[in-house]
Amino acid sequence: MRLSRRATILSAVLVPMLALTACSGGTSGGGATGGGDEQVKLTVWSWDGTVEKAVPGFQAANPNIKVEVVNAGSSTDEYKALDNAIQAGSGVPDLAMFEYFVVPYFAIPGKLTDLGELGAGNLKGDYVQAAWNDVTVNGKVYALPSDYGPSAMFYNQATLKKAGVDQPPATWDEYYEAAKKVRALGGDHYIAQDTGDIFFxxxxxxxxxxRPFKVDGTKVHIDFTDEGTTRAVAFWQKMLDEKLVNTKITGWSDDWNRTLNDGSLATQTMGGWLTATLPERAPKAAGDFRVALMPQWKQGDKVGAENGGSSFGIPAAAEHKETAFKFLEYFTHGGGLASRVDDGAFVPNTSVLNNAEFRGKTDKYFGxxxxxxxxxxxxxxxGTGWQYPPFFEWARSVYGDIxxxxxxxxxxxxxxxxxQWKQRCVQYGNEQGFQVD
Incomplete structure (x- = not known):
C-alpha cells in the first residue's frame, strides 16, 4: 500500500451517505464494550494516517474507550516490532496494520485472532471478493480490509496520441504495438519503466x-511453470528484450517524477492508489492522464489483479479483543469509514464502490x-484464488537482490x-519450519 494523502476521486457528498449507511452497522454504534464506568484504552499500530480521522467520532460514541494510534514504523519495521512484543509478552497492541501478503505469516502460527469468533463473518458481503480472500487463511478471517490497490493502467493520453495511438491498449498485444510506436518518438519515450518491481x-x-504459490497450512508449493505464469513472464521478457521498457528509471525516484511530468513515460500500471500521488508527482501533466483497466490477455475479457493494499488484525495476545474489534469494524466498515474515504483512502467496500456519486464524480486532473x-x-x-507464501515479506526483499x-x-x-527466487524461498521457508517444495 502507498497511502494517499488527498481525496482525488472521492466526493464530499459521500460522507453523509456513508455515515447514514454505517448507522445500521452492528457494532459501530454507541455503548462501549467495557461499558459502565470502566475505562478502556486501545492501542492501534498504523502507518495509515486516515485511521486517526475515525478516532474522534468513535470516542464521541464510546466515551469510555480511548484510542491511541501509534506509528510503530511502516511495513517491515512494524512487523518486526510486533514479533518482538509477542515474544517478550508485553507491549502488544490491540490492533495492528498488515499488508495483505503478511496476514498468513502472523495467522498460520496463531499470532492473530480469528475474527470470525467476534462476528466478522457478517461483514463479508460488503467487501469485494478478492479483498476478503486476502484476509482469509485456511477458511478463517484474521483481518478486515482497510485499503485496496486494484491494478489499473494510468496512461498519458497526449503522449499516446503523439505516437499515433488513439485509444488506450485494450489487450497486451495492442500494448506491445503501442510500445513500439511510443519508442519511435525517440529520446526517453517509453511505454513503461521497470527495474525489477516484483509486485508489477x-x-x-x-x-x-x-497461481505460482499454493498454501495449505504450513505446506507451501511454489511453481513458476504453470501456463498463466509462463505467458505473463514470456510477454514481459519480450518487452525487455526489444528494449521497449525503460530499465534505467526506478519508480518513486526524481527521474520517475520527471518522466511522468514531461510525458516521456506513457503508461504506468499500478494500484489504484496512484490516483492520489500522481497529481503531486506530475503536476505539469494535469489533464493529460487517464485511467483504464489493465490490458487483457484476450480481447473482450475483464480480468484484473492487485498491486498493494492493507488490512488490520487483532493480535492473539491483545488485551481488549472485543473492544478492538468494535473500533476495527467502525473504521473499516461502520461509522468511521466516511471520514477515511473523505481523507483519500481507497477502500474495497462495495457500499462505496457501488455508490452513484462515487462512480459519477469527475476528476479534473484526469481530464x-x-x-x-x-x-x-x-x-x-x-481474479480470485491468489495466495502468498507466509514468508513473502522476506521473499520480496530477496527478489530485488536476485x-x-x-x-x-x-x-x-x-x-x-x-x-533462483524459488530456490531461495524453498530453502528459507524450510529453515523457518514450513514444508516448502
Missing part, C-alpha cells in the same frame, strides 16, 4: 491466471474522467530469476 510482475501473472467508475470495476474484476543484475547487465532472463 506478479500482477501480470495474477491477471494471466498464474474530467469518471475515475471512480474505472477503479470500482477494476476492484470487482480482480533481479538487480539482470536489469543492470541484461544477462539472464526473468524465468531464470524466478527459478
Amino acid at each position: 510482475l506478479l500482477s501480470l501473472i495474477w491477471q494471466a491466471g498464474g 474530467d474522467q469518471k475515475v471512480g467508475a474505472v477503479l470500482a470495476e477494476a476492484s470487482e474484476t480482480v 533481479a538487480s543484475p539482470f536489469y543492470t547487465t541484461g544477462k539472464g532472463s526473468l524465468a531464470e530469476i524466478l527459478q
